[in-house]
Amino acid sequence: MDADIRELTLRIEREAEIADRILTEAGKVVVGQKYMLERLLIGLFSNGHVLLEGVPGLAKTLTIKTLAATVSAQFQRIQFTPDLLPADLVGTLVYNQKDGNFTTKKGPVFANFVLADEINRAPAKVQSALLEAMQEQQVTLGEKTYPLPQPFLVLATQNPIEQEGTYPLPEAQVDRFMLKVKVDYPRREEEARIMRTFSRVDQPKVSAVATADELLRIRAMVETIYVDPKIEEYVLDLVFASRQPEQHKLPELKPLIQYGASPRASIFLIKAARAHAFLRHRGYVVPEDIRAIGMDVLRHRIGITYEAEAEEVSTETIVEKIFGAVEVP
Amino acid sequence: MMMALNGLVVSSLFAQLQVGDPVSIDVTLPACDSVAVVETGDLPLRVLPLTQANSRSATRRAFTFEVALYDTGSYVIPSLGVVPFRNGIPLDTVWSGSRPVEINSTLDDTTTTPRPIKPYAEHPLRFADLLREYWLWLVGVIALAALVFAWRKWMRRAKSGVAIAAPPPLPPADLAVRELIALRDKRYPERGLLKEHYSEFSEVMRRYVEGRYEFPALEMTTYELATEFRRQELPACWREVLLPILRESDLVKFAKEIPTLGSCAAILETGFALIEQTKPTQDTAEASKAA
Incomplete structure (x- = not known):
């Protein structure tokens, strides 16, 4: 290392x-x-x-x-x-x-x-x-x-x-x-x-x-956690898969997604992954960190179409499919 | 049909009138020079100009009236008097009796059975008319269909050609061995490309696991692979041998770990041994085919 x-x-x-x-x-x-x-x-x-x-x-x-x-x-x-x-x-x-x-x-x-x-x-x-x-x-x-x-x-x-x-x-x-x-x-x-x-009666209290x-x-320390370019590429792949699913082996998602994740998603994926790595006592980010926080970062950033609503496809399902299709570095 | 009434002859249809109907009343009078009409009460008739008159010596005169009421209902035509004049001297007035009439609406009763305001237009649809009108479109559609048919046929032929040309897919183990040999031949460690060496090695092994056990190992993290190995109860060598290498590989890939040249060569050897150890034997291959 x-x-x-x-x-x-x-x-x-x-x-x-x-x-x-x-x-x-x-x-x-x-x-x-x-x-x-x-x-x-x-x-x-x-x-x-x-x-x-x-x-x-x-x-x-x-x-x-x-x-x-x-x-x-x-x-x-x-x-x-x-x-x-x-x-x-x-x-x-x-x-x-x-x-x-x-x-x-x-x-x-x-x-x-x-x-x-x-x-x-x-x-x-x-x-x-x-x-x-x-x-x-x-x-x-x-x-x-x-x-x-x-x-x-x-x-x-x-x-x-x-x-x-x-x-x-x-x-x-x-x-x-x-x-x-x-x-x-x-x-x-x-x-x-x-x-x-x-x-x-005596309920626990915290100090x-x-x-x-x-x-x-x-x-300040979390901000210095190392993120390899491969991890950055992985994050970009995930975010772009939400915008252009057909280019990431997910053509079936195209009619279900109204709008994909914003650039804020990429920023927050990296920031949250750093904090997750910190909680795991690591000075570097691994794909597991991205996977761990990916759902919570992406679920409210992808808009679904009426077609998806009619088929009862949630954003969680879409995010899971994206994670299942994008290759881990 | 006319009927005489106190010297006046009134149309028999008088009793069933519609708004705007003309009504004729013929008057039979003694010989006279002129006549005057005496109106009494509210007459629901409008006296039109004299339309027909006999010569002075004649004794019959015709007056035309028009129903002037526009409200339907029952009315009574009051007595109508006609005063003949001879040499300017009035003679005895001739009177008609009063007469009930029923004024009906000119419109049909639409409250019981609905019907269109206008009658239905008759448009017989004939193929000849359509052909005359749209023949150009028809020709276009036929030409387009012919094009699509030809294109599909061509595509099918092209596809079948590719399928014949494509070689049969290699078994995962053979493919992985080939890829590991290719990786060794690239001599990444000697050129200082340690990260590339570990990245490609990790990819080859994941692809082999994916092909061998049919789960998406390429899209899984090291932790997820470990979980999957446990869940599928795969041979212990995967957990004990491959996982430590993948973890080390993660460090090289994501934490700038610098491995030695020896460990670069060692992981390749371990990879060959793992593939040899875990590739399906003839029995297991037949069993899986049967399944």
């Missing part, structure tokens, strides 16, 4: 201990859901926002709150409702009668971790305000622009059922989330543990085991 990569791997093995600490601490409260926790950490370490989707009661909110509690950083939870206004989120200017001036009142978005609970329950203008803050990492109030604190991470949840009275996120805005994680029901033995743990500075340090 190259000396730089070997040295980086050694450093990562030391620093990844923080990630293990966070996972262990969160595991006291969150039973099972290791996959979801890992994805949240990937978002945390690669500066990418995460959207969690699942039916009610799968500990989406609990997991995010617990993860935020394991890091000593500011945490804000915003319950998205139909009557929420952009000012309730980003803040506003308040007139001060005493001195006749306007003072700035910053909104809850000024925090390290922002939990946007049930993001699809608020109207488009509120979603836009949040998603703009996510993209720009700054908020403008009046004539002044305020940078958001670092690390800044938005973890949003949405419910796939009860579509009545919701405002589905437009494709362009879903694209800003690095990962869209589908949360599934726990296994039987996990549910038994959940039942026992949460039916007790902060990492600091915001440590997170920033890990982020």
Whole structure:
């Protein structure tokens, strides 16, 4: 192995201990859901926002709150409702009668971790305000622009059922989330543990085991993880297969795909794969990393046609087919 | 048919009129120079100009009326009086009696049975007419069909020619051995192309596994291959011999690992040995054919 990569791997093995600490601490409260926790950490370490989707009661909110509690950083939870206004989120200017001036009142978005609970329950203008803050990492109030604190991470949840009275996120805005994680029901033995743990009076609590500075340090380290040109080619093959499936031995997907993954997909595949390699204590990315995070990066970036909907072909099926057809380097 | 009524003769159809129908009333009068019509009440008839008159000495005169009501229903024509004049002196007025009439609508009753506003147009479709109208199109379609037929025939002939020319596919083991020999002949390690050597070796072995066990090994990562070897319960040599080489190969390919020339040669030898060890024997080949 190259000396730089070997040295980086050694450093990562030391620093990844923080990630293990966070996972262990969160595991006291969150039973099972290791996959979801890992994805949240990937978002945390690669500066990418995460959207969690699942039916009610799968500990989406609990997991995010617990993860935020394991890091000593500011945490804000915003319950998205139909009557929420952009000012309730980003803040506003308040007139001060005493001195006749306007003072700035910053909104809850000024925090390290922002939990946007049930993001699809608020109207488009509120979603836009949040998603703009996510993209720009700054908020403008009046004539002044305020940078958001670092690390800044938005973890949003949405419910796939009860579509009545919701405002589905437009494709362009879903694209800003690095990962869209589908949360599934726990296994039987996990549910038994959940039942026992949460039916007790003294419920477990977590304490902060990492600091915001440590997170920033890990982020900087993750960015240096080596990605070989072969891996980059593999990522490009995957993304282009979603755009021109007929050129990648997948002509049957052509009528099912309305639009393929955007260039953001390529960027996020590499970023998330680096974070995944970090969690596996490696200083370099292997195809396994791409495969591991590929579904969560691509599933919300591929649009399906009416034909696909009629045939009940989901984006997950399409992504699986692409991964099954593109040769691993 | 006419009927006399107090000296007036009225059309027998008078009782069943439609809006706008003309009505004739013939008047039988004593000899006179002129006449005057005396109208009483609201007459639903419009008196038209005198259309027919006898000479002065005649005693019959004809008046034409037109039904002037445009609302259907039952009406009563009041008495109609005609005053004859002789030498400017009026004679006795001749009166008709009042008479009920029924004014019917000129439109048909469409409330019971619907019918088109206009009658159906008759357009008999005849082949001769079509031919005259579209003969150019017909010629075009026939020419196109002939072209498609010829093209398909040509394609089928071309395809069958290729199939005859194509050599039969090599068994996976023979193909893999050939590819490994070709890789050895390329002498990548001697030229410093270590990454290419490991990449091609990994590809050859994956292709062999894919052909030998019929699962998409080329599209699988090393970890996925390991899982598949376990799941399919393949011979232990795959897990114990090939997987470590593939892991080492991953390091060379993705982590800039620099292998020695010795290990480059060793993996080739291991590859030949693995293929020899795992290639189907005649018995297993026949069994798989039978299956």
